[in-house]
Amino acid sequence: MSLNLAIISYAMPVLKGRDPYNQVLNMASFWLMSGGMVFMTFTLTFAGTVQTHLQRVNGEYFMDVQDQLWIFYVMRFGSGVAVVLGVLLFLYAILAPRREIIAAGSSRQPAE
DSSP: OHHHHHHHHHHHHHHHTSOOOOHHHHHHHHHHHHHHHHHHHHHHHHHHHHHHIIIIISOOOHHHHHHHTHHHHHHHHHHHHHHHHHHHHHHHHHHSOOOOOOOTTOOOSOOO
């Protein structure tokens, strides 16, 4: 995933013929997507471990176990929302035109 994001981040400004992307938004989107994916992986791994224990060791029925795992599904949904927000932020950072703010009274000429 990270390699694809890096290639897109490098190639899009060149393909669109404009200044580079907004790096702060791009970094924030990267960490949102990566953190969401890592948290989702840990959440579902732990949910699977608990489910296996409850079903095979304790002998509980499948639907009874699913009722007990609701908190893991809520955490998984939250991490999915973080990933989607990261993707939307990444698309905005890459595709939206960047505005340059120039302070009043400043000169764009190099200092001598």
